[in-house]
Structures are given as structure tokens and as C-alpha cells.
Amino acid sequence: MNSNKLKTIQDFKKCAALIVSMLWFNCLMAQNPLIQNQFTADPSARVFNGKVYLYPSHDIPATPGHGKAGWFCMQDYHVFSSPNLTDWTDHGVIVSQNTVPWADSTAYSMWAPDCIERAGKYYFYFPATVKSGSPKGFSVGVAIANKPYGPFVPQPLPIAGIHGIDPNVQIDKDGQAYIYWAQGNLYGAKLRANMLELASEPVKLEGFPDKGLKEGPYLFERNGIYYMTYPHVADKIERLEYAMATSPLGPFKYAGVVMDESASGCWTNHQSVIEFKNQWYLFYHNDDLSPDFDKNRAVRADSLFFNEDGTIRKVIPTLRGVGVTASSGKIQVDRFSATSTDGVAVTFLDTLNKFKGWKATLSKTNSWIKYNSVSFGKKTVGRVYVNACSATGGTLLISTDDEPGKIITKLIIPKGNEWHIVTKTGLSMPVGVRNLIVQSIGGGPVEVDWISFK
Incomplete structure (x- = not known):
């Protein structure tokens, strides 16, 4: 065999090995936590085109000059997809604090996001701190794509009238879209058909505990009942609770606990709920991959069930998780x-x-x-x-x-x-x-x- 032919074969083998390595990196096979090669938190799960898409926030360790030591540090968002809740593909970064025109690129505060589809376009909602010189605090921005995994294009300005975190968007059966967020309490408003502007004045949602931190609203509908789920610090750390209503903006009535406080002591939790292939699932997070520092978290999922009266059975966290x-x-x-x-x-x-x-x-x-x-x-x-x-x-x-x-x-x-x-x-x-x-x-x-x- 001549040397040129041998070199070609060797190059081919190296290339094939590299491709296999890349495929292995992007195809994440996991139980709980679902993603095991990076920190993920605040999962928003969605079903698009027969697949589950996962839009979490992305915890990273803070380093000098990059985030606040001992606190949450998040600079971008990934999206993951799965056809079966077992094999997860990482589609990479879709939005970064460096690509949002109005966001402070030094804040490392890209907190809990959400995504929804309307008329063939995908709208990704995320909170971020605004640049200096703008009103202080968090605003909610939107990035738009033609596919659920992007590429997403951030809009030049955040949504006017929203100051808060943890956006959640739902489209009701009549086509009206609603957006929810947290700012000490839980708030909601209608969205215009363009999904970029409020169509009503924000209202404070009623029917939740008065005391203790409440954040992370996530609404879903089943059999005409609207379930508002949210994390709440009833004692020292967050547990997942829910309230029920007959309309998207309530009034809601407190209904109980979806998941108790983490046994590991993880201070936060954050949830989403979907139905996939005739089974309901709760997505949430814990500190599995960082048990000594609960600001680096990992996304989990477990099956969720309802009682005959429509109330939710408490979900007990498992290591096995879901999927075959x-x-x-x-x-x-x-x-x-x-x-x-x-x-x-x-x-x-x-x-x-x-x-x-x-x-x-x-x-x-x-x-x-x-x-x-x-x-x-x-x-x-x-x-x-x-x-x-x-x-x-x-x-x-x-x-x-x-x-x-x-x-x-x-x-x-x-x-x-x-x-x-x-x-x-x-x-x-x-x-x-x-x-x-x-x-x-x-x-x-x-x-x-x-x-x-x-």
C-alpha cells in the first residue's frame, strides 16, 4: 500500500472517530437527571411535531469577573429534544446575553425561559436584566425562529409593560394567548396575536398563599380546568404547589402541593407540565450534579397523575425518571x-x-x-x-x-x-x-x- 493511500485511510478513520465523538456528545442518554453533561435548571418542556423539546436555563460556575460568586450564574440558553424521553439531543446555544440588544451582557442572569409555537413560528421568552441607563431590574424578551431549535433571532426591545422574571406563555382554545410572570407575586396578561405586545393591562393573580416567595408560574389546561403551578417557599426552601381556575386569569383557588421540598435541601425548584403520548409528566430540577452547591442544578422528569376530581396526585421524585x-x-x-x-x-x-x-x-x-x-x-x-x-x-x-x-x-x-x-x-x-x-x-x-x- 502506498503512503498516500495509507494517509488517506488514516485521515478517514480520524474523521470517522471525530464524527462518532460529536454524535455521542450531542446524544445524551439519561434518566434522572435528564441532562448529565452540563448544569440545567428551570425546565420548560413543550411538545412540538411529535417530539419533546426542553428549554431550560443553563447554570455555570461563576468565575472572577463572570457572575457573582456563590450565586446563580447563567449566560445563555440551550434547547434539547427527545422522541422518547430517554435519548436527548443538545441543539446548542439558542440565545446568549451577548446576542440580546437590550440585555446587560455582564449580568449573567438569563433565568427561567419558555417557548411556544404559533402559526408555524416559535417564540422563545426569557428574562434578563436591562442595560445600564434603562429602568432597573428584569424585563422579558422574545426571540423568534422558524424551527423549535432555532436559529432564534432576539427582538430589539423587551415586551413593554412587563417587569419581572420566569415568563410562561399559553394559548387558549379560542386562540387567545396569555403571558404570566413573577415579581414578588404572580401576574398575567393577554398577548396580541403578534406574540410581542400585551393586549391587556397586567393583573395580579389571586388565590395563592400570602406569605413566602412565589415565582415560576406555569399554566396548563386539562378538561376545562386551568392549573397554575408555581414554586413557593412555605418554610425554608421551595416546594411545588398549584391552584385551579375555570379561566386563564382566574380567580384561582389553592389546591395543594405537587411536589414536596427537596430531600437534599436544594433551595429552588421550578416546573413545567406536559402531556406526551397519553401520559402527563412533571419536569423540575434538583442539585443532583452539585450536591454541595445548589445554584448549579439538574433537570429531572417524573410521571404525573390526576385524581378523579381533577386534583393532582403528589409527585414523588425518583432516580429512574421516565422513558424506556x-x-x-x-x-x-x-x-x-x-x-x-x-x-x-x-x-x-x-x-x-x-x-x-x-x-x-x-x-x-x-x-x-x-x-x-x-x-x-x-x-x-x-x-x-x-x-x-x-x-x-x-x-x-x-x-x-x-x-x-x-x-x-x-x-x-x-x-x-x-x-x-x-x-x-x-x-x-x-x-x-x-x-x-x-x-x-x-x-x-x-x-x-x-x-x-x-
Whole structure:
């Protein structure tokens, strides 16, 4: 083979590897939190063209001269999309504090946004602090695109008459658009058809607790009932509450709690609610990826259900989250559905780089982890790969929870302090969607990063 041809092949391989790397970076396969390679918060979820689009704010660590140390620091917005609530694609930055003509490009205060579609155009609403010389505080701007992932073009001026944060926009069944925001209390107004101007005077929304911070309004409608959801500091940190009404601007009547205060102590929460493929979902955030600093947050999602009278059942946060996981992908069993509790621990793989995710440790014989909704497809024979580590050596039993349970394999994890991908071939595979169980049945503690079937 001549040298020029060899060089061409080598260049091709390098290019192919780069493309694969880029695709892997942009295709984020996650449970809770949904996005695990960057901080995200304040999720606004929308269903456009059969996909879920996620418009969160983007937390970044403050550095000298860039944001306020110890406080929220956000300079831009990304948008993510998913066809199945499991595989998320990052479409990159859509709006930045440097691209908004009226915004202070040194404020790092691009807080909770929203997006909505009207007549084939997508309107992205976001709060930002105005440049010096303008009225102080936050205003709400709009950026417009022809596709849900952009490119978005920020308008030259913010919406006149709105001074506040956390915009939320809904279009009622009669075509009238409404915008909501927070400024100590919750406010709302009608929007003109151009989606850029108020069509009515702002009104303070009634029916909410008088005491404690209220922000992040998010309205949705179901069976003629309008639900206003919002974070509220009833004690020391925020919980998610809701009120109900028969019209978009109320009056609302307080109805209860959607989600209790975070068990981790994360000071904020922020929510959106969508229906996707006949199931309702709550999107929210927590400090999963930054447990020691709750100003760097991570977006989550869990299923939401209603009672017969239309009230909302309280949502209990889970690590497993939502969506069906393909058995051929990396099944992150540390995002479990249930465990034996005794003998199971979840810790970061790398405490210096928490974006690498977590590992599950099964430290006692018969300790187990259950991971729901794994799609095995129709292949009846295959192999398993387990990324594991065991200083003493151990044995894992991998099965499903069918009645009676189907044992897929027993897998010996070799003794050593290094991570190994342990594999076994010729397995009788389950078919369809099954709940996976991983159990320690002998030897010492076993650490498991992920499992995959081919």
C-alpha cells in the first residue's frame, strides 16, 4: 500500500472517530437527571411535531469577573429534544446575553425561559436584566425562529409593560394567548396575536398563599380546568404547589402541593407540565450534579397523575425518571427504580468530575437493585456486558421480575481494584419490555457502573 493511500485511510478513520465523538456528545442518554453533561435548571418542556423539546436555563460556575460568586450564574440558553424521553439531543446555544440588544451582557442572569409555537413560528421568552441607563431590574424578551431549535433571532426591545422574571406563555382554545410572570407575586396578561405586545393591562393573580416567595408560574389546561403551578417557599426552601381556575386569569383557588421540598435541601425548584403520548409528566430540577452547591442544578422528569376530581396526585421524585431504556444502551442501574435498601449505596464515580455520573455498590449478599422498563426487543440469544469493579471479587445474578423471575445469567466479577467490562455470551434473552434486577449472590462488595445487552 502506498503512503498516500495509507494517509488517506488514516485521515478517514480520524474523521470517522471525530464524527462518532460529536454524535455521542450531542446524544445524551439519561434518566434522572435528564441532562448529565452540563448544569440545567428551570425546565420548560413543550411538545412540538411529535417530539419533546426542553428549554431550560443553563447554570455555570461563576468565575472572577463572570457572575457573582456563590450565586446563580447563567449566560445563555440551550434547547434539547427527545422522541422518547430517554435519548436527548443538545441543539446548542439558542440565545446568549451577548446576542440580546437590550440585555446587560455582564449580568449573567438569563433565568427561567419558555417557548411556544404559533402559526408555524416559535417564540422563545426569557428574562434578563436591562442595560445600564434603562429602568432597573428584569424585563422579558422574545426571540423568534422558524424551527423549535432555532436559529432564534432576539427582538430589539423587551415586551413593554412587563417587569419581572420566569415568563410562561399559553394559548387558549379560542386562540387567545396569555403571558404570566413573577415579581414578588404572580401576574398575567393577554398577548396580541403578534406574540410581542400585551393586549391587556397586567393583573395580579389571586388565590395563592400570602406569605413566602412565589415565582415560576406555569399554566396548563386539562378538561376545562386551568392549573397554575408555581414554586413557593412555605418554610425554608421551595416546594411545588398549584391552584385551579375555570379561566386563564382566574380567580384561582389553592389546591395543594405537587411536589414536596427537596430531600437534599436544594433551595429552588421550578416546573413545567406536559402531556406526551397519553401520559402527563412533571419536569423540575434538583442539585443532583452539585450536591454541595445548589445554584448549579439538574433537570429531572417524573410521571404525573390526576385524581378523579381533577386534583393532582403528589409527585414523588425518583432516580429512574421516565422513558424506556434500550437494552443495547448503557443501563445506568444507579438510577434505580427500587433497591433492597440494606447493602446498596450510590456514589459519584469521580468526585472531582461529577459529570461522569454515579456507580451503585452492592455490599451485602442478596442486596439488589431494580431498574424498570428495559426494552429487550425480539432477540432471544445474546450477550451481556457489565462495567464493574470488586476489590475482593463477587458474583452478580441478573434477572427480570417476571412471574416467576427469569434468570438471564450469573456473572463472576474478578478480584481487583480496576474497572473491567465483564461479558458473557450465549445467553437466553428476555423479549419485550422488562424490569431488570441485579443482585449480589456471593463474594464481596461489587461496584456497578452500567449494564448492556447485545
